[in-house]
Amino acid sequence: MMKLPLAFERYRTDIDAELRTVLAERDSPMYDMLRYHLGWIDEKGNAVQGAAGKAMRPILCLLVHETVAGDYRKALPAAAAIELVHNFSLIHDDIQDDDRERHHRPTVWSIWGKPQAINAGTAMRVMASLAMLRLAGHGAPAEKLLQAQRLLDESCLRLIEGQYLDISFESRLDVRVDDYLAMIERKTASLIACSTEMGALLGSEDQKIRHAFREYGRNLGLAFQIRDDLLGIWGDPVRTGKPVGSDIRRKKKSFPVVYGLEYTKREANAALKDIYCAEVIDDQGLSTALDVLHDVRAEAYTQQMVEQYRDLALAQLANINLSPWSRQNLEETADFVAGREY
Amino acid sequence: MMKLPLAFERYRTDIDAELRTVLAERDSPMYDMLRYHLGWIDEKGNAVQGAAGKAMRPILCLLVHETVAGDYRKALPAAAAIELVHNFSLIHDDIQDDDRERHHRPTVWSIWGKPQAINAGTAMRVMASLAMLRLAGHGAPAEKLLQAQRLLDESCLRLIEGQYLDISFESRLDVRVDDYLAMIERKTASLIACSTEMGALLGSEDQKIRHAFREYGRNLGLAFQIRDDLLGIWGDPVRTGKPVGSDIRRKKKSFPVVYGLEYTKREANAALKDIYCAEVIDDQGLSTALDVLHDVRAEAYTQQMVEQYRDLALAQLANINLSPWSRQNLEETADFVAGREY
Numbered sequence: 001m002m003k004l005p006l007a008f009e010r011y012r013t014d015i016d017a018e019l020r021t022v023l024a025e026r027d028s029p030m031y032d033m034l035r036y037h038l039g040w041i042d043e044k045g046n047a048v049q050g051a052a053g054k055a056m057r058p059i060l061c062l063l064v065h066e067t068v069a070g071d072y073r074k075a076l077p078a079a080a081a082i083e084l085v086h087n088f089s090l091i092h093d094d095i096q097d098d099d100r101e102r103h104h105r106p107t108v109w110s111i112w113g114k115p116q117a118i119n120a121g122t123a124m125r126v127m128a129s130l131a132m133l134r135l136a137g138h139g140a141p142a143e144k145l146l147q148a149q150r151l152l153d154e155s156c157l158r159l160i161e162g163q164y165l166d167i168s169f170e171s172r173l174d175v176r177v178d179d180y181l182a183m184i185e186r187k188t189a190s191l192i193a194c195s196t197e198m199g200a201l202l203g204s205e206d207q208k209i210r211h212a213f214r215e216y217g218r219n220l221g222l223a224f225q226i227r228d229d230l231l232g233i234w235g236d237p238v239r240t241g242k243p244v245g246s247d248i249r250r251k252k253k254s255f256p257v258v259y260g261l262e263y264t265k266r267e268a269n270a271a272l273k274d275i276y277c278a279e280v281i282d283d284q285g286l287s288t289a290l291d292v293l294h295d296v297r298a299e300a301y302t303q304q305m306v307e308q309y310r311d312l313a314l315a316q317l318a319n320i321n322l323s324p325w326s327r328q329n330l331e332e333t334a335d336f337v338a339g340r341e342y
Numbered sequence: 343m344m345k346l347p348l349a350f351e352r353y354r355t356d357i358d359a360e361l362r363t364v365l366a367e368r369d370s371p372m373y374d375m376l377r378y379h380l381g382w383i384d385e386k387g388n389a390v391q392g393a394a395g396k397a398m399r400p401i402l403c404l405l406v407h408e409t410v411a412g413d414y415r416k417a418l419p420a421a422a423a424i425e426l427v428h429n430f431s432l433i434h435d436d437i438q439d440d441d442r443e444r445h446h447r448p449t450v451w452s453i454w455g456k457p458q459a460i461n462a463g464t465a466m467r468v469m470a471s472l473a474m475l476r477l478a479g480h481g482a483p484a485e486k487l488l489q490a491q492r493l494l495d496e497s498c499l500r501l502i503e504g505q506y507l508d509i510s511f512e513s514r515l516d517v518r519v520d521d522y523l524a525m526i527e528r529k530t531a532s533l534i535a536c537s538t539e540m541g542a543l544l545g546s547e548d549q550k551i552r553h554a555f556r557e558y559g560r561n562l563g564l565a566f567q568i569r570d571d572l573l574g575i576w577g578d579p580v581r582t583g584k585p586v587g588s589d590i591r592r593k594k595k596s597f598p599v600v601y602g603l604e605y606t607k608r609e610a611n612a613a614l615k616d617i618y619c620a621e622v623i624d625d626q627g628l629s630t631a632l633d634v635l636h637d638v639r640a641e642a643y644t645q646q647m648v649e650q651y652r653d654l655a656l657a658q659l660a661n662i663n664l665s666p667w668s669r670q671n672l673e674e675t676a677d678f679v680a681g682r683e684y
Contacts, residue, residue: 026499030506092464096457115438115509118460122434123502125464129471129495133488142484146475149491153471157368160465164372167457 005332008054011062011072011079015055018080022131033108033120034127037091043111053103057195058083060220060333064196064213067326069203077134078148078198084128085156086191089163091121096167097250104241128152140202148201155194162187169253173261173273180258181222188228189221196220209320216316216330223309224337229254230302231342233293239342245286251276255305256298257289268292310338347674350396353404353414353421357397360422364473375450375462376469379433385453395445399537400425402562402675406538406555409668411545419476420490420540426470427498428533431505433463438509439592446583470494482544490543497536504529511595515603515615522600523564530570531563538562551662558658558672565651566679571596572644573683575635581684587628593618597647598640599631610634652680 019038023031035041039052058079065075093099094107095114101107109117132152135145165183169175196217200210231240232247233256247254260272272292275285293299313334317327361380365373377383381394400421407417435441436449437456443449451459474494477487507525511517538559542552573582574589575598589596602614614634617627635641655676659669 028503028506030503088464092460096460114456116506118434118438118463119502119506119509121460122430122464122467123499125467126495126499126502129491130499133492133495136488142488145488146478146484149471150475153468153475157465157468157472160461160468161370161372164370164458164461167461 003336004054005329005336007063007329007333008056008059011059012055014073014076015058015062015079015083016052018076018131018134019083022080022084022127022134030116030119030123033112033116034087034124036111037087037108037120037124039105043106053087055083056224056333056337057086057192060192060217061195061199063326063329063333064199064217065203066199067320067322067330068200068206068209068213074135074138074140075199075202077131077138078152078202079195080134081128081131081152082191082195082198084124084131085152085159088121088124088128089159089191091117091124093163095121096163101241125156128156135202144202148198151194151198151201155190158186158190159188162190166253170251172253173276175253175258176262177255177258180253180255184222184225184255185218188225189218192221192224193218212316212319216313219309219313219316220334220337223306223313223334226255226302226309227306227338227340229256230299230306231340233257233290234299236341241342245290248286248289249281251281256293256302259301260289260293260296260298264292264296268295306338310334345678346396347671347678349405349671349675350398350401353401354397356415356418357400357404357421357425358394360418360473360476361425364422364426364469364476372458372461372465375454375458376429376466378453379429379450379462379466381447385448395429397425398566398675398679399428399534402534402537402559403541405668405671405675406541407545408541409662409664409672410542410548410551410555416477416480416482417541417544419473419480420494420544421537422476423470423473423494424533424537424540426466426473427494427501430463430466430470431501431533433459433466435505437463438505443583467498470498477544486544490540493536493540493543497532500528500532501530504532508595512593514595515618517595517600518604519597519600522595522597526564526567526597527560530567531560534563534566535560554658554661558655561651561655561658562676562679565648565655565676568597568644568651569648569680569682571598572641572648575599575632576641578683583684587632590628590631591623593623598635598644601643602631602635602638602640606634606638610637648680652676 032045042048061079061082062072062075066072091108095109095117099107100110108120132149162183166187193214197214200213232254233245237243275289317330374387384390403421403424404414404417408414433450437451437459441449442452450462474491504525508529535556539556542555574596575587579585617631659672
């Protein structure tokens with residue numbers, strides 16, 4: 001079982017405090033949807049604990065910032081902003097995918113309805129921009145702040161482009177591995193690359209360091225999403241919070257399926273296409289699809305891809321002068337991403 | 343018939359060029375949804391003309407900027423950003439209200455589906471932030487740019503809060519005129535106040551001027567929305583692009599209805615409430631509701647409210663030293679808003 005890297009605990013309190021400061025004094029009941037989604041309150045408004053996510057993106061931002069600049073706190077506004085962009089995308093993603101549950105909790109739309117959940121998601125995205133403005137109070141020069149804003153907004157646009165592609169793939173059977181990679185590069189890798197690049201940008205003028213951390217994050221993001229796809233089919237439902245084979249039932253063109261559609265032959269390929277052409281994928285269809293993927297060893301190949309991108313991420317670290325502490329955490333993060341069970 | 347103020351033609355070419363620059367070189371097919379919504383292309387991607395909106399918000403921003411600073415062009419990035427925020431809200435509003443048509447054209451979601459239209463709206467909102475960054479290239483000092491960004495983002499949050507309230511009012515019968523005014527202050531007036539304040543902020547250090555133009559815009563925004571509500575019930579369907587009594591059928595708590603619910607007595611009040619409690623408002627219900635509103639002279643009272651806010655807007659102009667040209671355009675704009683037929 002993969003353990004969380006040390007850094008994942010180190011920054012959590014400060015990230016949480018920064019997020020709460022950004023949302024403080026927002027008293028329209030609308031913001032309760034945001035606080036609910038962030039795991040701070042239940043649907044009745046009572047405080048709850050332990051419902052928050054992993055906060056991997058802001059942690060990566062702070063870890064890289066501490067690595068290049070020593071003190072991580074100056075990057076806290078940007079780390080919080082990135083976490084808010086991530087959560088905006090989750091709220092809208094749940095609406096778009098019709099998902100009623102995330103992390104064993106009802107999704108925002110399943111409680112407040114889709115029209116209000118659309119508002120919650122967009123408000124979260126605007127809060128991210130306001131969170132960024134707090135960088136000015138942490139002594140960031142104006143020119144740096146503008147660069148950081150542009151990085152966040154461009155990354156967010158790429159994320160939305162990826163979401164657009166992901167949805168458009170649902171009605172297509174001709175999605176190839178290359179199309180898939182171009183999609184997850186936008187949907188997932190762009191915000192994770194933004195996180196690591198942001199940490200470097202705010203702490204260093206060195207373009208090479210910025211580039212290396214961007215590429216570390218980008219490859220980590222690709223590994224993260226492909227591992228996510230693996231868990232979406234073969235993960236433990238208790239740990240992932242998703243039913244067995246859920247991505248297949250939802251006709252998601254996730255990596256194992258795209259691989260299966262591209263690399264199976266004749267009967268197996270025809271069977272897989274038939275299943276994905278049906279209106280609904282029933283138990284029989286799910287079972288057949290799992291058999292086909294088993295026969296082409298899709299799970300092993302998928303994990304091989306995960307580890308390939310993890311190794312590309314790790315290779316970037318060779319280009320940077322790192323303290324033992326930083327190296328250990330950056331390596332552990334890559335190992336965690338590639339081996340995580342949830 | 344109200345004629346458009348002169349200024350409405352004066353800035354259009356530049357606003358359009360600025361918007362097209364912001365969207366240039368975005369080649370994902372996702373952006374075609376944005377270009378379609380902005381009236382530049384049809385759903386197949388062919389260029390079209392004459393499908394654009396009134397662009398009242400960016401025009402107000404530039405008119406105020408020219409008034410306080412002489413050259414309007416430095417405010418173009420902010421004017422474009424405001425228009426993009428407005429259009430983001432329209433795309434999402436059409437999804438939330440289930441509206442298949444706007445300005446006699448199919449809405450984005452009715453062509454591409456709701457999941458993709460959510461992406462289009464949010465992408466439009468992010469493009470607004472990127473549009474703002476172009477202010478730096480127009481010589482805006484960093485401090486000013488930060489203030490302008492904060493103004494836009496806070497106004498956008500208020501707009502979303504207003505949208506949240508508007509939707510929450512649909513299932514309530516106890517909405518009073520004060521609740522209604524608090525809602526449209528956010529949903530509509532906040533972005534129009536942002537437009538006029540933005541023009542002043544970018545061109546002047548004088549807090550009084552900034553405040554007066556903000557209040558001019560805020561009252562204009564209230565007048566605009568109440569006039570919109572009047573047209574949503576009694577407007578000419580050909581000119582508004584909405585069927586007769588459409589806001590009643592959709593159970594919108596628009597001003598005349600809120601007024602009717604609050605100020606009718608006994609039988610009339612009970613009849614109105616019955617109609618709004620029914621699952622669907624049929625022809626008979628619509629006809630009865632129109633009769634009740636007619637009996638309490640709701641249309642005349644609504645127009646009186648429109649003119650009250652128009653006059654409050656005009657009164658703000660007394661506090662500012664204006665050229666005859668500026669005065670004429672600011673007055674004509676207020677008159678247009680209060681008397682417009684579409």
